[in-house]
Amino acid sequence: MTGPDHYRAAEEMLATAKEADAGADRDDIKLFLRFAEIHATLALAAATGVGAIAGDRQNWDGMPTPDARAWLDVAGSAASEEAGQ
Numbered sequence: 001m002t003g004p005d006h007y008r009a010a011e012e013m014l015a016t017a018k019e020a021d022a023g024a025d026r027d028d029i030k031l032f033l034r035f036a037e038i039h040a041t042l043a044l045a046a047a048t049g050v051g052a053i054a055g056d057r058q059n060w061d062g063m064p065t066p067d068a069r070a071w072l073d074v075a076g077s078a079a080s081e082e083a084g085q
Contacts, residue, residue, distance in 0.1 A: 001042070002046065003042070003043050003045075003046025003047050003050060004043070006039045006040070006042040006043035006046060007039070007040070007043035009035075009036075009039040010036045010037075010039035010040040010043060011036075013032045013033070013035045013036035013039060014032075014033070014036045016032050017029050017032040017033050017036065020032070046071075046074075049071035050071055050072065
């Protein structure tokens with residue numbers, strides 16, 4: 001999953017928790033909230049990693065090129081991968 005995928009998943013999990021029936025199992029709601037938190041954290045990590053290399057593609061803002069490419073591979077969208085090549 002890319003960073004944006006994780007962000008969308010977090011939003012979906014939050015919406016599911018919010019839309020749960022009043023009679024819904026509280027443990028189920030807590031589970032959706034935990035998943036939302038995990039996806040949001042992964043989205044933030046992806047944005048931080050990819051954002052660190054977005055400003056200056058000549059030297060990746062000091063990030064070693066293998067690390068920058070690894071971040072683009074695991075966290076970036078297709079557009080950010082193309083920009084990094």
